[in-house]
Amino acid sequence: MTNLRQGSRGPEVKRLQRELNSQLFPRPNLVDDGIFGGNTRRAVLAFQRQSGIQVDGIVGPETRATLGLPNVGTPFTHRVRLYFRGLSLTNVRFSTIFSSTQMVYAQYGIQIVFGSGMSLGLSESEAKRFEQLDGSCAWKISSGEYAQLQRLGPTVPANAIIVYFIDRFSQALNGCGGHLPNRPACIVARAGTQWCAAHEVGHVLLTSNFSPVHINDTSNLMHPVDIARSATPGLTQAQVTRIKSSPLCTPI
DSSP states (O other): OOOBOTTOBSHHHHHHHHHHHHHSSSOOOOOOSSBOOHHHHHHHHHHHHHHTSOOSSOBOHHHHHHHTOOBTTBOOOEEEEEEEEESSOOSSOHHHHHHHHHHHHHTTTEEEEEEEEEEOOOOHHHHHHTSEEOSOOOSBOOSHHHHHHHTOSOOOOTTOEEEEEESEESSSOSEEOOBOTTOOEEEEETTOOTTHHHHHHHHHHHOTTSSOSSOSOTTBTTOSSOOOOSSOOBOOHHHHHHHHTSTTSEEO
């Protein structure tokens, strides 16, 4: 994939300039002339700083994903909307978690959209009760602390996924993709890597009926262990096909 940098020209640069004008504050008021000059580079640097991603003035996969731009040659054909609910801060910056999730799915023309983010605003005693989530992660959640957690907060559109951030699980895991009936959701622990949310969202999209549930290949997003990676993990064609058939992954 070709990165955009100072000196680049063309319609991709024009789209970049329009997105920077829309998303960067204060507004850079760039002329969308399709020429990546000094003003555009300064706007890219400012956007990268605000987003907490690598600051290099180059529009590569991470910056594209954070701006919601598709990869060159892989236009967005589907969209997944995520709503975030926090009971705990995460060890990895949220901006990194979100852009990493975007990068994974953008490889396959799937746009990850930010619905909203909010703290659940629990009282001190309520927050203490959910500091450690006890019980077992199961595909279908119906009772216990997992169910109590997933009933918190306002409802979201039926075709969206809620991502809950908690401090820790009593089990030795960093995430769980099980959820209440008709309330698609997943849970991620404070210690989760930058890829953990993308993995648990993958479970929700693939559903419990997809086999194999996990793949023992560290380059695949659905590897069973939440491990740090230097490269963006991928998906098999079977996984992509199943995800795109989910009612939570809507055609654009």
